[in-house]
Amino acid sequence: HDMDLSSFRDPKLARELIDRIHRLVGNRRINLMEVCGTHTVSIGRYGFRSIMPEGLRLLSGPGCPVCVTANRDIDHAIALARTEGIMVATFGDMMRVPGSTSSLAAEKSAGRDVRIVYSPLDALELATELPDRNVIFMGVGFETTTPAIAACVLEAASRGIENFSVFCVHKTTPPALRAIANDPETTIDGFILPGHVCTITGLAPFQFIAREFNIPGVVTGFEPVDILTGIDRLVEMIISGTPAVENAYPRSVRDAGNPVARSIAEKVFEPCSATWRGLGEIAHSGLCIREDYARYDARRRFAVEVEPTREPHGCRCGDVLRGVIAPTQCPLFGRACTPEHPVGPCMVSSEGSCAAYFRYR
Ligand code: SF4
Known part of the structure; x- marks a missing residue:
């Protein structure tokens, strides 16, 4: 596609959306999860976590392979x-x-x-x-x-x-979202659905989050206005109690994938x-x-003996991937664990939540 992306980077439009999100959210507490690692990186790069209303949290999900x-x-x-x-x-x-x-x-x-x-x-x-x-x-x-x-x-x-x-x-991806929606330790009010994955899967495999869990989901792109539009739509649906799965990235994603x-x-x-x-x-x-x-x-061709599994000591990567804690809540974040000396995979991968939080902290 030869597409002019400038409108998706328009600062004025972005500002308007941010103001609207602030007005809509007010004093409410809302947890949104971005499922995709590329979204985590974009949200970090544009500093969206710090400019959202106090009660609106953007949690990172299991989207870094x-x-x-x-x-x-x-x-x-x-x-x-x-x-x-x-x-x-x-x-x-x-x-x-x-x-x-x-x-x-x-x-x-x-x-x-x-x-x-x-x-x-x-x-x-x-x-x-x-x-x-x-x-x-x-x-x-x-x-x-x-x-x-x-x-x-x-x-x-x-x-x-x-x-x-x-x-x-x-x-x-969909079974992981089901596991998170069922997880008693974390409450997700809306999902920012993975734009790249949906270009292949389409929307159908994600419909269950609204139908079965009453959680809205919006497929979004990766430019600032894309992400803010997604957040805005999610907040609207959460407040009005009308959860649905929507496509806000039609320039790349067809509903049928x-x-x-x-x-x-x-x-x-x-x-x-x-x-x-x-x-x-x-x-x-x-x-x-x-x-x-x-x-x-x-796996079938080569039988090998695999050593006993030992998890990296003190790493909370698993909790980060479920949205239970933010990377900065891990005691090792930025101290024992940095991109130079990563303790867990969430700090290694460029799409990892811990690495993204560290880079844009
Ligand atoms: Fe903590 Fe590092 Fe594991 Fe992230 S990767 S949870 S900062 S130890």
Whole structure:
């Protein structure tokens, strides 16, 4: 799209929306959650948390894929990287996340074959260039990234590339929102729904938050006016008691999403149970590789022993991801835990809540 974004950055429009939100909220206490890590970063960059009305809190959710990856899965990737003949390829953020006793970056320094790639296709190319290595792509991410990984598996199958596989820790967003809506420790009055994820999923999988939980949700973009419009609509629906799931990002998101991308993903993946940092195990919240493509599934192909799981001492990342505490409420925030020396994944990833709060504090 060749679209003029200036109106979504218009300071005058932004000011008007901020004033309106202040008038609407008054003395009320309202908790909104931004589900997506990119929203967390945008909200931090524009300083929205500090200019909202006193009673309106913007809590960060489970939308950073690296952050919600369970320690067990990181340890599993490390065990794979320690295996003779295997190369593990993954995104840069994933490398630095501490597992129970190591990280992929530490394994790389220790001489294991671990590489940073920018797309799964890079990993597939490595597999074709190095036929005597087993190249494993560690696939993390939500609905936005899965179609590309699926396409890559299909490509490997059609080209008959046998030394490529995926260690799949993909997750889907709606079951996590259900877990948060059911969580007695946190009260969310409205969800800022993930703009990128919804370009693929459309609105249908999120309708349950309004129907079953009476919580409104608005799909928003990432520019200042987008986010403020979303907040404004949520506040309106909360106050009037008319919860619905709405699309305030129609320039990118169609209500029906992208059925072509979904069908590619569905060819390769099927829902399975997954463990999330902070949220625990959630049924049908993960994606596993279907039986038909089992030879591209690193979990099935390589049996490795995974070390006992140990969570980073004192890290409250799990509570941050559920919206129970803000990053600044973690005793280690900015002291023992900084982007230079991260204790938990929420400080490692550029989309992590702790890193975003630290950068824009
Ligand atoms: Fe974990 Fe660091 Fe965030 Fe605290 S500040 S929750 S230790 S990542």
